Amino acid sequence: MEKIVILTGAGISAESGLGTFRDKGGIWTKYPLEDVATPEGFARDPVLVHEFYNARRVQAAAAAPNAAHQALARLQRDWPGEVVIVTQNVDALHEAGGAREVIHMHGTLAGALCGACGHRWQAPEVMNTKTPCPACTRPAARPDVVWFGEMPYFMDAIYDHLAGCSVFAAIGTSGQVYPAAAFVHEAIAAGARTVEMNLEPSAVVSSFDETRFGPASRIVPDWVDRLLEGRA
Ligand code: APR
Secondary structure, three states: OOOEEEEEOHHHHHHHOOOOOOOOOOHHHHOOHHHHOOHHHHHHOHHHHHHHHHHHHHHHHHOOOOHHHHHHHHHHHHOOOOEEEEEOOOOOHHHHOOOOOEEEOOEEEEEEEEOOOOOEEEOOOOOOOOOOOOOOOOOOEEEEEOOOOOOOOOHHHHHHHHHOOOEEEEEOOOOOOOOHHHHHHHHHHOOOEEEEEEOOOOOOHHHOOEEEEOOHHHHHHHHHHHHHOOOO
């Protein structure tokens, strides 16, 4: 049975109203990523970083999955082989759209991590510099998201999946952040067919066998239909 590995990025959640990072008006054009998405930025100004993620947590909780999230959940249900969704997104829209298993390589807004003892727990809606760790009681709570300079989660499992996949798709990601941007090369080494689906060509577009450009809510359901009908 063919295994499909799908990598998603901020573009798949754009039509659900969550901003992307590097597009015009994107999150990193408003907040310098060095300030809100690095361990050094958190050490410098934890209040600012908590406020940034508290706002994103509220916004993500209010967002609804779109047709692209739902189509991938349908593919997971109806494809006779395994469909592995690896997301760089910290929202929970794949799960809200019905996906069963999602690998959150950059963590989730729903999670809290103790910077002192490493304990993980469900994030309260609002976290601040006084939020205590339920395990060690120290006020060292931080969002359980992977910042620049930190190692993404579940890398061994992801590379195992890539080594065994027959189809690899990258959806809504600019291909500018590694290691995710290099997954296509792992998939090629495994002999997989590769497809990029994005609003515009990514930084690694030339590595893909096939490209489909347009809004994810249109091109992803179309691709899923074609796969399930044996046309892709
Ligand atoms: N449909 C499909 N693609 C879209 C849509 C849409 N409606 N809207 C935007 N896009 C595309 C953009 O063209 C862009 O190439 O989504 C991509 C989003 O790119 P980025 O903003 O760079 O987001 P992403 O690739 O997920 O970023 C990777 O960088 O800052 C870190 O940790 C953060 O996980 C994030 C990582």
